[in-house]
Amino acid sequence: MTTLFLNIKELIQIRQPSVMKVSGKEMSILPTIKNAFLLIKDDLILDYGSMSDLTSNEADEIIDVKDSMILPSWCDSHTHLVFAGNREQEFVDRINGLSYEEIANRGGGILNSAKKLQETSEEELYEQSKVRLEELIALGTGAIEIKSGYGLTVDAEIKMLRVIKRLRENYSVPIKATFLGAHAVPGEFKSDKEAYLDLIIDEMLPLIAKEELADFIDCFCEQGYFSTEDLNKILLAGKNYGLVPKVHVNQFNAIGGIAKSAQHGALSVDHLEVLTDADLAILKENPDMISVALPSCSFFLSIPYTPARKIIDSGLALALASDFNPGSSPSGNMNFVVAAASIKMKMTPEEAINAATINGAYAMDLSNSVGSITKGKKANFIITKNILSYGAIPYNFGNHQIASIYLNGEKVV
Numbered sequence: 001m002t003t004l005f006l007n008i009k010e011l012i013q014i015r016q017p018s019v020m021k022v023s024g025k026e027m028s029i030l031p032t033i034k035n036a037f038l039l040i041k042d043d044l045i046l047d048y049g050s051m052s053d054l055t056s057n058e059a060d061e062i063i064d065v066k067d068s069m070i071l072p073s074w075c076d077s078h079t080h081l082v083f084a085g086n087r088e089q090e091f092v093d094r095i096n097g098l099s100y101e102e103i104a105n106r107g108g109g110i111l112n113s114a115k116k117l118q119e120t121s122e123e124e125l126y127e128q129s130k131v132r133l134e135e136l137i138a139l140g141t142g143a144i145e146i147k148s149g150y151g152l153t154v155d156a157e158i159k160m161l162r163v164i165k166r167l168r169e170n171y172s173v174p175i176k177a178t179f180l181g182a183h184a185v186p187g188e189f190k191s192d193k194e195a196y197l198d199l200i201i202d203e204m205l206p207l208i209a210k211e212e213l214a215d216f217i218d219c220f221c222e223q224g225y226f227s228t229e230d231l232n233k234i235l236l237a238g239k240n241y242g243l244v245p246k247v248h249v250n251q252f253n254a255i256g257g258i259a260k261s262a263q264h265g266a267l268s269v270d271h272l273e274v275l276t277d278a279d280l281a282i283l284k285e286n287p288d289m290i291s292v293a294l295p296s297c298s299f300f301l302s303i304p305y306t307p308a309r310k311i312i313d314s315g316l317a318l319a320l321a322s323d324f325n326p327g328s329s330p331s332g333n334m335n336f337v338v339a340a341a342s343i344k345m346k347m348t349p350e351e352a353i354n355a356a357t358i359n360g361a362y363a364m365d366l367s368n369s370v371g372s373i374t375k376g377k378k379a380n381f382i383i384t385k386n387i388l389s390y391g392a393i394p395y396n397f398g399n400h401q402i403a404s405i406y407l408n409g410e411k412v413v
C-alpha cells in the first residue's frame with residue numbers, strides 16, 4: 001500500500017540515515033523542503049522531495065495536504081505514564097505552601113503513588129494507562145519511553161512493567177521500558193536501605209530479565225533518595241542483565257550522579273535542573289551521553305529550568321521530554337514541552353524541534369527508526385494545521401497545531 005502526500009507547504013526535519021542526533025550549533029539547523037511531496041509504503045517512508053522533482057503521481061492513495069506542514073512525531077524519551085490515580089491533593093498542598101520535599105518527607109510523593117499502585121489491579125492499571133497513552137498519541141507523540149518505579153515491591157514493579165509490555169503489544173507507537181525500582185526507599189526499608197537495594201538486585205532484576213520486561217535501568221540519584229554508591233550498585237546490576245543506564249540526576253542537588261552515570265556508559269542523564277561547572281565538564285567529555293531536559297517538571301514544581309543554553313552552547317546535544325507523572329509533571333503534552341523550552345529555556349524553534357524529535361529518538365535508542373523524515377524510517381508523522389511557519393508550534397503555547405497524525409503509515413487521528 002503506497003500513499004503520496006502532495007503540496008506539503010514545508011516538509012520538516014529531513015535527515016540522512018547516518019544522523020543519530022544533533023549537537024551544539026547543529027541544533028539550530030532544521031533541514032526542510034518547501035513545497036514538497038512525501039511517499040510512504042506500508043509503515044515506512046519510501047521517498048520525499050520537492051514537488052518540482054516528482055516524476056510519477058502513481059500511488060494507491062493520493063492526499064493533497066495543501067497549506068499543511070509535515071514533521072516527524074514527537075519522541076518522548078522520559079515518562080512515568082503508568083501510574084494509579086493522581087496526586088491532586090498534594091498539588092493543593094503545594095499551592096498552600098508545602099514544598100515537594102516537605103510532602104515527600106511526610107510519606108507523600110512517590111510513596112503516595114506507590115501505595116495507590118500497589119492497591120490497583122494490573123487490569124485497572126492498564127485501563128488507566130491506555131487512556132493516557134491514547135491522549136498523548138492524539139497530541140503527536142509517536143515514540144515513548146515509560147518507566148516503572150511506582151511499585152517498589154517485587155509484585156508491583158513487575159505489574160507496572162507488564163502493563164508497559166501490554167501497551168507495547170497493543171499500540172503501534174514504539175515503546176521502550178525502563179526499570180526504576182530505585183525511585184524511592186519504601187517506608188518499611190527506611191532504616192535499612194541496603195536491604196531494599198538487595199531486593200532490587202537479587203529479586204526484581206532476575207525476574208525482569210527473565211520476562212524481558214525492560215530495556216533500560218534507572219535510579220533517582222538525589223539527596224534523601226539514592227546516593228552515588230547506590231547508583232553504582234544499581235547500574236552495575238542492571239548492566240549484568242543487559243540493561244542500559246538512563247538516569248535521574250541533578251533534579252534538586254548535584255551529588256555526583258552525572259559522573260557516575262558517565263562511568264557506566266549511560267545513554268542519557270535526565271533532569272539537570274542543577275548543573276555545576278564540573279558536571280558540564282563531564283558532559284563535554286562524554287558527548288555520546290545525551291542530556292534530557294524536562295521543562296514541564298520545572299514549570300509545575302516552580303524549580304529552575306535545565307540550563308539549555310549552557311549545554312547547547314558547549315557543543316552538546318540536548319533532548320526534550322515530558323516527564324509525564326502524577327507528582328511533578330501531570331502532563332505528557334510534548335507541544336507544551338517544545339513551547340516551554342523556547343519560552344523559558346531560550347531554545348529557538350529549530351533547537352526545540354530537534355530536541356523533541358531526532359534527539360528524543362537518540363535518548364531512547366530509536367534513532368534508527370524514528371525522529372526524522374528519512375527513507376526507511378517509520379512513517380510516524382504529524383500533519384499540521386494551516387500555519388505560516390513552524391515557529392507557530394512553540395509560539396502558540398497551550399495549544400497545538402496538529403491536524404492529523406500517522407503512525408506506521410496509518411492515519412490514527
Ligand SMILES: N=CN[C@@H](CCC(=O)O)C(=O)O
Nearest residue numbers: 109110220297323325327328
Ligand atoms: N524525580 C523523580 N521522579 C519523577 C517524579 C516522581 C513523583 O513525584 O512522583 C520525576 O522525574 O520528576
Ligand SMILES: [Zn+2]
Nearest residue numbers: 078080248323
Ligand atoms: Zn522522571
